[in-house]
Amino acid sequence: MSLAFSTMAALRFGTGLRPGEAPPASVEELLAQLPAGRRETLLFPHGGLGAARRRIVEAADKQDALKRANKTADEATKRVNRKRLMVEINTHLSEDEHARFMQAVLSPNGFNERLATFWLNHFSVSSVKAQFMRLLVPVYEAEAIRPNIGGRFADLVKAAVLHPAMLIYLDQVKSFGPNSPQGLKRKLGLNENLGRELLELHTLGAGSGYSQADVRNAAFVLTGMTIDRRSYRARYAVKIAEPGARDVLGRTYGGRGRGLPDILALIEDLAAAPATRDHVCRKIAGHFLADTPPPEVVRAMTSAWEDEDGDLTAVYAAMLRHRKSWEDEGQKAKPPFDYIVSGLRALFATQEDLQDGGLAKHRTMAQAADRGAMEARATMPAAAGDLAMPTLRVNPLTVQAAARLGQPLWRPPSPAGFEDNFSTWIAGGPLADRIAWARLAAARLGGDRDPRDFLQAALRDAARQDTIDIVSRAPSRQMGLSLVLASPEFNRR
Amino acid sequence: MVKLSMSRRAFLTSACCAAAAPLMTSLTLAAAPGDKRLVTIILRGAMDGLYLVQPYADGAFRLHRPTLALTPESGLIDLDGFYGLNADAKDLLPLWQRGELAFVHAVSTPYRDGRSHFDGQDVLESGGSAVGEEKSGWLNRALSAMLSGPARKAIDVNTSAELLLSGDNDVDVWSPRTDLAMKNDERSFFERLYRNDPVFAKAMAEASLTDFSVDELYGDGKRGVKAVDIARLAAGMLMQDYRIASFSLTGWDTHAGQKMAFRGPAAELATAILTIRSTLSPEVWKETIVVCITEFGRTARENGSLGTDHGTGGLALIAGGGISGGKVIGQWPGLGEKQLLNGRDLMPTGDVRELAAAMLYRQFDISPGSLTNTIFPGLDFSPSSIYLKAV
Numbered sequence: 001m002s003l004a005f006s007t008m009a010a011l012r013f014g015t016g017l018r019p020g021e022a023p024p025a026s027v028e029e030l031l032a033q034l035p036a037g038r039r040e041t042l043l044f045p046h047g048g049l050g051a052a053r054r055r056i057v058e059a060a061d062k063q064d065a066l067k068r069a070n071k072t073a074d075e076a077t078k079r080v081n082r083k084r085l086m087v088e089i090n091t092h093l094s095e096d097e098h099a100r101f102m103q104a105v106l107s108p109n110g111f112n113e114r115l116a117t118f119w120l121n122h123f124s125v126s127s128v129k130a131q132f133m134r135l136l137v138p139v140y141e142a143e144a145i146r147p148n149i150g151g152r153f154a155d156l157v158k159a160a161v162l163h164p165a166m167l168i169y170l171d172q173v174k175s176f177g178p179n180s181p182q183g184l185k186r187k188l189g190l191n192e193n194l195g196r197e198l199l200e201l202h203t204l205g206a207g208s209g210y211s212q213a214d215v216r217n218a219a220f221v222l223t224g225m226t227i228d229r230r231s232y233r234a235r236y237a238v239k240i241a242e243p244g245a246r247d248v249l250g251r252t253y254g255g256r257g258r259g260l261p262d263i264l265a266l267i268e269d270l271a272a273a274p275a276t277r278d279h280v281c282r283k284i285a286g287h288f289l290a291d292t293p294p295p296e297v298v299r300a301m302t303s304a305w306e307d308e309d310g311d312l313t314a315v316y317a318a319m320l321r322h323r324k325s326w327e328d329e330g331q332k333a334k335p336p337f338d339y340i341v342s343g344l345r346a347l348f349a350t351q352e353d354l355q356d357g358g359l360a361k362h363r364t365m366a367q368a369a370d371r372g373a374m375e376a377r378a379t380m381p382a383a384a385g386d387l388a389m390p391t392l393r394v395n396p397l398t399v400q401a402a403a404r405l406g407q408p409l410w411r412p413p414s415p416a417g418f419e420d421n422f423s424t425w426i427a428g429g430p431l432a433d434r435i436a437w438a439r440l441a442a443a444r445l446g447g448d449r450d451p452r453d454f455l456q457a458a459l460r461d462a463a464r465q466d467t468i469d470i471v472s473r474a475p476s477r478q479m480g481l482s483l484v485l486a487s488p489e490f491n492r493r
Numbered sequence: 494m495v496k497l498s499m500s501r502r503a504f505l506t507s508a509c510c511a512a513a514a515p516l517m518t519s520l521t522l523a524a525a526p527g528d529k530r531l532v533t534i535i536l537r538g539a540m541d542g543l544y545l546v547q548p549y550a551d552g553a554f555r556l557h558r559p560t561l562a563l564t565p566e567s568g569l570i571d572l573d574g575f576y577g578l579n580a581d582a583k584d585l586l587p588l589w590q591r592g593e594l595a596f597v598h599a600v601s602t603p604y605r606d607g608r609s610h611f612d613g614q615d616v617l618e619s620g621g622s623a624v625g626e627e628k629s630g631w632l633n634r635a636l637s638a639m640l641s642g643p644a645r646k647a648i649d650v651n652t653s654a655e656l657l658l659s660g661d662n663d664v665d666v667w668s669p670r671t672d673l674a675m676k677n678d679e680r681s682f683f684e685r686l687y688r689n690d691p692v693f694a695k696a697m698a699e700a701s702l703t704d705f706s707v708d709e710l711y712g713d714g715k716r717g718v719k720a721v722d723i724a725r726l727a728a729g730m731l732m733q734d735y736r737i738a739s740f741s742l743t744g745w746d747t748h749a750g751q752k753m754a755f756r757g758p759a760a761e762l763a764t765a766i767l768t769i770r771s772t773l774s775p776e777v778w779k780e781t782i783v784v785c786i787t788e789f790g791r792t793a794r795e796n797g798s799l800g801t802d803h804g805t806g807g808l809a810l811i812a813g814g815g816i817s818g819g820k821v822i823g824q825w826p827g828l829g830e831k832q833l834l835n836g837r838d839l840m841p842t843g844d845v846r847e848l849a850a851a852m853l854y855r856q857f858d859i860s861p862g863s864l865t866n867t868i869f870p871g872l873d874f875s876p877s878s879i880y881l882k883a884v
Contacts, residue, residue, distance in 0.1 A: 075798055079749055129611050171612070171624070193625050206628075406666060413656050414615070416628050426692055428699025429667040435683060435700075436672065466689050470682060483682060488690040 003329050007460045011493045012329065013288060013320070014110025016342030019457055021108055027320045030111050034150040034313060037112025042146070044099035045138040046092075052142075055092060056135045056232045059085065086131065093127060093134040094392040094399070097409050098356045100138065101398040104341045105349055115149045115316070116141070117337065118287050121417035122280075123160035123202060125169040127410040133168060136232060137410045140165035153280065153310040154271035158264060161198055164227040164234050170194040170415060177223040177242025190242070195219030197415050203270040205279030210249060217246040221253045221266050236260045249273070271310055277302045285319060290331035291421045294324040329462065330492035333425040335418060336405035338493075339434065340398060343485050346458035347445040349397075357393025397441055405433050426491065438485035442478050451480025455487075462489050529780050529856040530731045532738045532769060533632060533657060533849075536762070536787040537614060538745035541801050542808025543793065543839060544755060545582060546596045546821060550575040553828035557794040561751055561801070576821045581759035584767060588812060593770075595818035595884050597809040597848055599826050601789055601841035606834060608803040610746070613788030618656040620846055620869045629660025631846070631868050632739060635853050636662040638863040658739050665699065665735075667726065673704040706733060710772075720761035721768050728772030731781065745787065749798035766812050778814035782852050785810040786845050792837050793828055806839030809848055816884040823879075843879075846872050851880035 003011075009030055010016060010023035017023060024030045045052035062085055070078045104113050120141055127137040144163040148156040160166055167173050175191035176183040183189065195218035200206050224241030227234055241258045251269055253262040270276060281301040285293035297319055304318035305311075319325050334342060344354070394400045402409050406425070412418050419425070446454075451471050455463050467487045474480030484490060544561060548554050549569055555562045563569035569577035570586060576596070578586065588594040603623065604616040612624045620631030658664050673680065680701065687693035710729040711722075720742055727738035742765060744758035762785065770778055790807025806826070811818065826832050826840035834840045850864040850872060865872050 075749065078798065126611075192623075196625055404668070404670070413659060414619075414628060415625060419659070422692070426696050427665050428696050428703050429665050429671055431693070431696040432671045432673050432700040432704060433668070436674070464689075467686065470686050474682065475678070479679065479682065483686050486683065487686055488693045491693070 002327070004461050005326070007462050008326055008329060010110065011342075011459075011462060012332075013114065015104060015107075015113050015338065016110070016345045017458060017460065018345040019348050024111070027317065030320055031313065031317055033109035033111040034115070034316075037107065037109035037116075038147065038150065040107060040109065042142055043103040043106070044096045045142060046095045046099050049139065049142055052096075052135065052139050056132065056139070057230065059089060059132065059135060060230055060232065062088075089131060089134050091392055093138070093410075094356060094394065096138040097399045098354060098392075098395060100141075100409060101341070101344075101395075101402075102351055102354045104337075105344045105354060106351065112149075113341075114288075114338070116146050118284070119145050119149050119156065119160075121412065121420070122283065123156075123166065124412045124415050124417040125165045125410075126412055129169050132232065133165060136165040136168070141410075150313045151311070152271075153276075153305075153312055153315075154268050156312070157198075157202060157267050157271050161194070161202060161267065162225060162234050162263070164232050167194070167225060167227050167234060170197055172222060173226050175219060175223055176240045177220065179244070180223065180238075180240045180242055182237075182240045183242070188240075190216070190219055190223065192216060192219040195222055198222075198267075198270065201416055203267075203276040203279070204273055205275060208275035208279065214248050217248045217253075218266065220246045221248065221258075221262055224258065224260070225263060236263075277305045277310075281305060281315060284315065285325075287420055288319065288332070289325055290328065294322075297322045297324050330489065331422075332493050333422045334491055334493055335420065335425055336402055336407035336430075336434075337409065339425075339491060340401055340405070340437065342490070343438070343441055344397065344445075346454070346485070346490075347441060349445055353445060354395065354398055356395055356399075359392060397437070397444065401437050401440075405437065406430060434491065435482070435486045439478075439482045441485060442481035446478055446481040448477065449481060451477060451484060454481055455484045458484055459487075459489050463487075464489060528736060530736055530738075530773075530777065530782070531852060531856050532727060532731070532781065532783040534762075534765060534783065534785040535614070535617070535655070535657065535739070535741040536745050536758075536785055537610070537741050537743045538747075538758075538787075539610060539613070539789050539791055539803055540745040540758075540787040540807065541747060541751065541755065541791040542598060542787075542806070543790065544747075544751065544801070545579050545759060546572070546598060546808055547577050547579065548575060548598075548825065548828070549577045551825070551828050553793075557828060559795070560799055561795045573821060575825075579755070579759060581756045582763045584760070584763040588766070588770070589819055592817055592819040593812055593814055594766075595811045595816060596821045597811065597843065597880070598821055598823045599806045599839055599841055600809050600823060600843040600845045600848060601805050601807055602845045604789065605805050605841065606838065607789070610788055610803075615656065617786060617788045617845065620849070620872075622871050627870070630655070630657040631849065632657050632737065633660030633662050633664065634868045635857070635859060636660075636664075636737070638853075638859040638868065639857050655739060655741065658737075665703070667703055667707070667730070671704070672707070673700060703730070706730070720765040724765040724768035725772050728769040732773060732777060747791070747800050748796070748802060749800040751795070751800040754800070762810075766810070770812070770814070775814065780815065782811060782813040782816065782856055784849065784852055785812075786849070790839050793833055793839055794837065804838035805834050806841040807845075809845060811848075811852070811884055818884060820883065822883040844872065847874050847878055848880045850874045851878045854878075855881060 006023040006025050013030055014023065066081050066085060069081065107113050123145065125137055125140055127134045140163050144159040148159045171191045171193040176188035178189045192215055196215045199210050199215055199218055204210055220242045224236050224238060225234065226237050226240065236259065238259065243258060245252050245254050248266060253266050281298050282293065285298050285301060289297065300318045300322050301315050304314045308314035399409060407418050451474055455468060455471050467489060471480050471483050474483055547563055547569055549562065549564050563577065563579065565571045565577060568580050570580055570583060571577045572589065585594055602616045604613050607613060615624050618630050619627035621627035684697055687697045706729060707726060710725055723740045727740060731738055742758065742761055747754040766783055769783055773781060786809050787807050790804045791801035792804040796802055824842040826842050830836060832840055846869045850869055853859045853868070854861065854864060854876065861875055865874050
């Protein structure tokens, strides 16, 4: 081991060092962050899960009322009504995005936070898929991902894949058994999207030997799974489930009837497949250790998986207990979210520093709806009105910065999630953007810190001598602090 | 990631801090001539092709669109006796007259009769035949097929790589707002900070070089994120080593009050194309093709809100100094009740992917085999494509 255990634990397996917070001193302390994280009161969705769930139902009611009112309203009123609901929903999303950054920066359980972000990316959903996704995605992370990242993989798959956010994101809500009662009556058919991604991204992995017939049959087994449009909760509707038995990878699901147990059995079987084990363990190790992780560590993880029935804590433990996991520091580049979070932790950012900028009046609705226009892949309704609507100003150090650095929160470019390799994040344009962030963060939060002390606090023994030399020769405090945050060691882990 | 030639890198380390503008300019020009360029502009939100290029001579058109259909008498700019250009994009007319602009009507991706922007854009950018089928962007896969030739570079002028250009091949992403904005002494500190870490040193060299040319491009002007800024940046990069650029224009989702709502996006589109042309040298403009594509068209009929809803068949634009434009390409399906797709959408008679494949073939000599196997799996394309013959 070249670096101190606690430095590696904080940098490689955590969210970085934060003054006043003792980094984990042992593998056991790292693992203890999982149950400790579960006991934390999450800072998002704002107001708690219950409030977020109520907001969804209220928004659905408002949308219904709007539809009724719009039958008789004139054009201008309709437009105003639609916009008002959209701005309200966007404002809630913005609040949750800020709170999500607070959670990552302020939580003392960095390993748990890292795993939450990793699994969120593995089971990617996007807040721009549909209007209600803006309310559902924060809820998804809080109720489907986080409570399950320390348990059995199969349970995590069930929670994530059968959550309304995923059912909407991957079009399961548009999938109907063509021979189901509703399918026959309304001439509706199968949508393979969730079936495909369940095999390709969530479990087995691309190129692991399944066929298009397996994809299609998995999609057939999944029919019936949909959401309730009032409560936005998942439900099983037998009227849209394709009848009859279907084979996936040589196993038969369903017979004369079909039900939720068939879906759960399919997920159990996929989760237990050797290909899934290999795919997922390689991805975890690839996230924490190196773009191409040491095969012996991956082997240790897969055998722990096998021995412990896919218990993820056992898999993490196997990785953390392997000597090779503590060698060759700095092989990975921090993705933008983690870079920002670790920088804010090093700067000891407070909850106040991480807040949104309060309400702003926008000149036109288009500006309000299209906040960060070039940053969003979202398509917003065109600028039609000239109505001033208040929306939240976005914090340039967190929510706005993540989008600018290429990793907008809860908006991955595809179901495969954000990239997790070195060359995506460390290139000319992205580095220039990181330097700009480092300078802004140093200017806003640097205060009168001594850059040499800051370097020591942020990187401890990971700071290289040449970096120490340059930082100590910086022409100003602010420049010195920027250099620390922009340094190769601070971008690597 | 951008690969710099040795001479450029040597130049950078020796002269980055001096006032080296003339030298930089000449070096850039030396690296550029003769090479083909491609710009893709994604019109996000579903651009109403029937509104931009109106089939005013089709009798059914006016019946479908009592308020939105225009005629040459009411301000439409006649193009060929059948189609007319919406005056919101009148700035494009000189290009059309010079034969540097063509329209392709009634095209769509294989995503047909679907209504989701999200899914439509997924298919448009990934180049698959269905949602989710391909995980990377077709333009990124095209880079693989081009790597046998001299080193090519792509830039995504945005804040995060769009799906169109994302994938295994490294691309650089540069936003008009990306700005090192530092004095030379400050910059030298960062260069020293990265000196002993080769990957970071290389990224910093790229950043400095790009920043330097962007500074040149903008002068002291404000760096905005409007169409003109992005187009200028894209063209500026294409004047250097970059060969492919991609960016998006938004605001096309005109469900209501389309007459007003269309005006801004249409003017921006015209500005973007004209800015690319004016920023490039005439020689480079001759080697450049700009393709503008959208996820789907809009309904043949206008709706009760004086707008249009999500449809299928749409319109693409091709511009470039070397094309033989001045024409509307594609088979017109007609707008009669039976000719519409499901009684509501313009029936697609061409595949946007074939158009894109044709432009890749024309610009970069990518083999039809690569185009139909890896870049657009399952696409029917051959060098006798109408899109190659037409322009």
